[in-house]
Amino acid sequence: MSPAAITEPSPMAFRSSPSRSIFKKKSSPSLAPMTSAASYLSALSEADARARGLSKSPTSTPALSLSSSITESSEDTVLNELDDDNRDGLLFPSCAPTSEQVFTTVHTEFGHCSNEDYRYVSQHIPGATLEVVEKDPPYYILLTTYISYLILICVGHVRDFIGKRIYPGAYKHLMPHNGLAPLTSDFDSFYTRRLKQRLAECFAQPVTGVAGRTIVCLDRFSPDFGQSYILTGGRTRALNISSYNYLGFAQGRGGCADAVEESIRQYGVSTLGARMEGGSCDLHVMTEALVARFVGMEDALISSMGFATNSTFIPALVDKGCLVISDELNHASIRFGVRLSGASVRMFKHNDMKSLESLLRESISQGQPKTHRPWKKILLIVEGLYSMEGTLLNLPAILSLKKKYKFYVFIDEAHSIGALGPHGRGVHDYFNVNPRDIDILMGTFTKSFGAAGGYIAGNKNLIDRLRLHGHSGPYAEAMTPPVLTQVIASMASIMGIGLPSSLSHPTRTLYSADGEAFQHPGPVAPAMLPSWINLPPALASGQEGETRLRRLAFNSRYLALGLIKLGFITYGDPSSPIVPLLLFHPGKMNLFHTLMKNRQTPIVVVVVAYPATDLVTSRVRFCVSASHTKEDIDVVLRACDEIGDVLDLKLGIRPSERWTVDEIIDRAVELVKS
């Protein structure tokens, strides 16, 4: 790491701002009077020593550091959490590292895990079935779920009826006043006010700090049953199994963050304008080339917002006279884009290839409605990994359909890029399919790369056309330099930097299912990266990237299979880092969330319900990350086991087939490899 960071005063020591620091509240009192980097560093070593005393390490081996760079990388956390003890088991690893082990990450951001058994390679095993049998719950569960919604709706209407007469003030925005129509009709907002508000506790939890392995929640309470919240000033560090942080690149320390810092110093925070006007910089060009290489396409373009990537570039692909065939569970941004494009849309049953084929046959034979003219083109839009279901796209089946029906394929890899495949290249990598067989690959940088924004990759002509005709080109702000750098650094560390021959895992020739050979994009040449990016050796060699991919694959399978063995109903493929656990009852959502959060090791979870899912299939959605250690997943499994008993959630398999939670934890490796 850079010695410059030591000779220069730490950025955190600057207190010469004209305005009050927004961090003042956060910083511990011991930090305030420090003015120089030297005093800062001495405090740091003290803190480190005390931290070591706190950890359960029985020996006097250095717990956190072997070199100064590592001490530096852990400084922030240790200083911040001085008052915290490790009762929740989140701050320090349960067993102290031995002297051979070097961890360059902060444990709260990216967990320390050196056991090579806890690794797995994410790839499709030829012949394995993709059909996931969805288990239905007993009928009494469905019946009582419907009844609870019925009660909620009835009570809601009664409250509205009485409330409007007794407290008209509280309903002002729903009533006409001053001759203006109500801001929102009470019918439209009924769901928000009467159903979602009961779950307000589970949503929009304010947080602070890095959304890594753990996250710091700002404690809050509601004086008015969820209408408004007041922060109490307290903080709770919780195990984070909710953020989209598949590869664990959400880090405030480490090689990527160092590169980002350098980019802010060199480029500032913005490129001041749209890509087609005055906002393109050399970093954009480099990132686009790198992304194209990463996904294995000819060219790629990037956009500053993931949602906008779909909503502003799909209209440039299709127009009137074209047909878009869309999976029924596609993301809102895809629908937004298709609606703007003016193309006709038909939907097929989620991930159902038979439904897709019959729809294709029907639409090609019928042609356009009324006129029966042939469609200009048909674009199939699907997602690689569905964010609410955890289901994987059946890519081989789609490509064989494509050969016959000649449609174009657009795959939204928002969740699958980075998270799937032995090289993290997404769903095509997972199935070992040549990416060039797919027409358009779209994805985001938010989820696996710890950045923001999105990309579209395809052939050169297509991408150039999208650059010119997509709405974002002339009208949307360009991606900012820090975000670009994070993308470059994280992507390069997954690919590895070097000449193809110089790396431990050289370019491989891969074979797709039909025997066609294609070259896998190997490591990235140093010339493709900005010269000022100096990644530490672990990242530059691609070693850490590979470890991250393997850890994610292990954690995903472990959690998914563990939950199934405990008796829960889950959806999706076991390889998916998204693991939905079905709750069904709306009332259990709040309870599950609260019970998880109030445990000794607090766990924050995401609960989703209608309208993001079916009415009856309310669920918890776990997002597994490479930053979790096996022990973290153990904690989650144990918590689910206990809460599952309390809430009657173990509806999947018969008690005789279940494993106990201890058995699962002991036989984790066996379970994952099954």
Next chain:
Amino acid sequence: MSFVGPSSSFDPLFAFLSFSLLKVEAAFYSLPGSSVIARYVKSSHQNDPGRTVLELILVVFAIRTLLQSRTRNEKQQKHFIEFDEKEIDELVAEWTPEPLTPQLTATEKSDLAAVPIIAGANGAKPRVTKMAKPVLNLASYNFTGLAGNEHITSRAVETLRRYGLGSCGPSGFYGTIDVHTKFEETVASFLGTEAAILYAQSMATIESVIPAFCKRGDLIIADKHSSFAIRKGLEISRATVRWYEHNDLASLEEVLMTIEKEEKRRLRRRGCLSRLFGRSRIQVKYIVTEGIFERDGAMVDLPKLIELKQKYKYRLILDENMSFGSVGRTGRGLTELYNVPATKIDMIVGSAAIGLGAGGGFCAGTQAVIDHQRSNGMAFVFSASLPALLAVSATEAIQILSSTPSILESLHENTRAARAILDKVDGITIPSHPASPLIHIYLKGNTFSPSSPDATPTRFLHPSSAQNSPNLSIVTKTSSSHGSSKQSHQSPLSLPQLSPAQIALEESILQEIVDEALSQGVLLTRAKRLRGQEVNEPKPSIKLSISGGSGGLTKKEVEKACAVIKSAVAKVLAKRR
């Protein structure tokens, strides 16, 4: 009943049938309340045997309806043609789709190649690839000169270390970071509204604010030359849209009056009914316009607009993308410039990317307005929230703006200096407001008219020429706008529709000017448009963004840059003549 006959071999079967019938009967009567139903069926059959048949049909129909799929089945439509499998296979084999994208044309290729690429940091004097020396930048949005501000960058680094880069989630799911809330509070108190909401991109903000409040059947009155993003927001909302002439509030008032008349007529027609059923529903009505128009830099007369909206009972969505951080004493935008309380505007939409040099967009308004967007703003709900360091940079930028009025003073001085030179340049016209730091340069219409002299856009002299085509496309688009746009008053600012050939010609001339200026060390950009996707094709223009403050250009540099533009225009136009 007796079954005596030769088919006595069937006897066991009949015996079984009557036995099972008895069983079923017994089971039916064992159900509670079944005797009542049996009695009812018997007596109704006795009284009217036809009724039994009718009720039976009714039951069958009800069951059929219940079992039928709820979704619209294409196969039952009258246009559906039945094919057998073989025919479908043939049709599938026959069908050849168009290529996914046509090949790029030569113009498109050169357009793409002409996009300037900044090497290194962007700012007032960046380096451009292919150029040795730094250039004076009039192409990038850096009104307040906050690009590369040291205080902001150091704060950004600090944030990076504490928060990492990405937020890793939508705001509903652990993506609401305290720095987002801090920005929202800062911008709300800066503008003087109750609350504000931060979106992850400024273009997506307005595209998502409009459909959050307006649905099918609602009414929106919008400026005919609204920005592209507003248009897309209107399209997504599916509301009924009526247009008024560009930046012409007299035309707006006419449209409002026409609608009021229509409403009264409708009310009169429905008078007795509405009296019977209590008050009739009030329509949701919005006016959508921009503070400074992205298309030409014109500025809306805010006090008059507010007067109209209050008089005719509309809500106002004001898109301040270009005016926030660029006009007013401290950059609060139009509300500060006209000294109007921001609370008078229902929704103010602004950009943190343009005015504040960071990223993202925001909407400010009352608490109810903001809360509604938190669960209904598409781009808010379905997108990851803004990276923390960009939110912090934007917050810091606001704090710098509010504490340093000299930034905006210098910006306005630079704008005046630029206009002083540019207004006198031959061969161009400037449609922008004198106070707007966003300056558009049009070619004077009669300079180039290769085909028809009729199309000459001498706007100020021939308002009649404006009456030709621009309305047509809109009238056909929303048939309800017939009445209003036909009789609407023609403003001197409304632009004539240009033919594609004319547009291409003007764009090529403007591009030559841009290239010429770049060779003389001034970075300009043509206003890039999505030709074919815009509804009223905007006139080709060069878009200048003046910068001020300590990080922007000095007055001397602005004057120098404008002199370069002057000479480039003269040179290119002379060559063309």
